[in-house]
Structure formats: C-alpha cells, structure tokens
Amino acid sequence: AQTVTQSQPEMSVQEAETVTLSCTYDTSESDYYLFWYKQPPSRQMILVIRQEAYKQQNATENRFSVNFQKAAKSFSLKISDSQLGDAAMYFCAYRSPGPSGGGADGLTFGKGTHLIIQP
Amino acid sequence: ETGVTQTPRHLVMGMTNKKSLKCEQHLGHNAMYWYKQSAKKPLELMFVYSLEERVENNSVPSRFSPECPNSSHLFLHLHTLQPEDSALYLCASSQDGTNEKLFFGSGTQLSVL
Numbered sequence: 685a686q687t688v689t690q691s692q693p694e695m696s697v698q699e700a701e702t703v704t705l706s707c708t709y710d711t712s713e714s715d716y717y718l719f720w721y722k723q724p725p726s727r728q729m730i731l732v733i734r735q736e737a738y739k740q741q742n743a744t745e746n747r748f749s750v751n752f753q754k755a756a757k758s759f760s761l762k763i764s765d766s767q768l769g770d771a772a773m774y775f776c777a778y779r780s781p782g783p784s785g786g787g788a789d790g791l792t793f794g795k796g797t798h799l800i801i802q803p
Numbered sequence: 804e805t806g807v808t809q810t811p812r813h814l815v816m817g818m819t820n821k822k823s824l825k826c827e828q829h830l831g832h833n834a835m836y837w838y839k840q841s842a843k844k845p846l847e848l849m850f851v852y853s854l855e856e857r858v859e860n861n862s863v864p865s866r867f868s869p870e871c872p873n874s875s876h877l878f879l880h881l882h883t884l885q886p887e888d889s890a891l892y893l894c895a896s897s898q899d900g901t902n903e904k905l906f907f908g909s910g911t912q913l914s915v916l
Contacts, residue, residue, distance in 0.1 A: 726909060727912075
C-alpha cells in the first residue's frame with residue numbers, strides 16, 4: 685500500500701517570502717500521479733498542482749512549483765511571493781493510475797501541513 | 804458555485820439517530836467518492852463509485868451505508884454511529900478513465916453525541 689508522509693505539521697512564512705513544504709511517499713509502482721491540495725477555512729479541497737511521475741519536468745502553476753525527485757520519492761511544494769490568501773492546510777496526495785490506466789482510484793493523502801502567513 | 808455541493812454543512816446526531824449526507828456534482832463526472840477527515844489524521848477514503856457501481860469499500864463499518872442512485876448524486880446513510888465517527892465527511896468527483904483531478908465539496912461536519 686502507498687503511504688504519504690508530510691513531516692511538517694506547521695510552517696510559517698513572512699508575506700512575500702518563499703516557503704517549501706515537504707512530502708515523501710512510498711510506492712512500488714513506476715507510474716503514478718502526485719498532487720498538492722489546499723484546504724482553506726472554507727474546508728473545500730482545492731487542487732494546487734499536479735505531477736505525472738513519468739514526466740521529469742517539474743510542474744509549475746504561477747507562484748507554485750514542485751521539486752519532484754522520483755528516485756528519492758520526494759515531492760516538495762514551493763510557494764513563491766507568499767500571500768495572505770495562501771494561508772491554509774496543504775495536503776500532498778498520491779494516486780495510482782488504476783487497472784484501466786485511469787480508473788476511479790481515490791487519493792492517498794498525507795496528514796497535512798498548516799501554513800501560516802505572517803503579514 | 805464549486806461544482807460539488809454537500810448538504811448539510813453541519814450535523815449533530817445522537818448515537819441512535821439515522822441521518823443521511825447528500826452530495827451532488829454538476830460537472831458531468833462519472834466517479835464519486837466519500838472521504839473521512841479526522842483531526843490529526845490523513846484523509847481516509849471510504850467509498851468509491853464509478854458509473855454508479857461501488858468499486859471500493861475500504862473496510863468501512865456497516866453503520867455507514869453509501870448509495871449512488873445516478874452519476875450526479877451520492878448519499879451516505881448513517882445509523883447507530885459512535886462518538887469516534889465525529890469528523891468532516893468530504894465528497895469528491897472525477898472523470899473516471901482520465902486521471903483528471905478530484906473535485907471536492909466543502910464537506911459535512913458531523914458531531915455524534
């Protein structure tokens with residue numbers, strides 16, 4: 685079974701600074717998908733960024749980027765120019781491709797990192 | 804409009820009550836999920852429905868009973884719950900077969916007294 689570990693229960697960063705959230709995972713599969721989700725106080729989980737394991741290039745979405753190290757099974761999230769609206773719980777998640785290469789597999793989540801933005 | 808709507812937003816129930824959580828998605832997806840989010844624990848996948856058929860049941864106690872009458876609606880029927888079942892219950896949907904992302908609702912915060 686896959687496991688996802690987020691070793692930082694809480695992180696704090698000054699507004700406009702850069703912060704990196706760490707995530708490691710354990711799997712025996714070679715093909716899979718990794719995600720970072722954000723959960724603000726509204727409780728809705730919002731996708732921040734997605735990485736496909738077969739792609740070597742790190743995914744980037746505006747101020748959000750990942751450092752994907754497949755051999756090390758590491759998938760960290762970097763937030764540049766932190767804004768007050770970035771304050772939330774951040775969850776790293778893993779998804780298998782599924783038996784049909786895209787089956788209805790749920791995500792395996794880490795415990796989350798609470799990100800605090802200091803004004 | 805989030806695309807995935809959950810009701811009620813909050814629910815308080817006694818251990819002998821029967822209640823249902825409702826989830827509706829307006830995204831045309833064909834897979835729906837129930838997750839349980841407890842404090843200090845990772846989100847736990849409870850049930851997966853694909854094309855209205857249950858494809859996964861992660862050893863969830865029988866006091867939780869899912870129902871998927873069509874591809875847009877998902878229910879979680881609750882009966883004789885325990886206080887440790889108090890948690891945030893999140894519904895999600897996705898397009899099966901594409902590995903596209905999951906879209907989540909805002910959850911139902913359940914308290915069992």
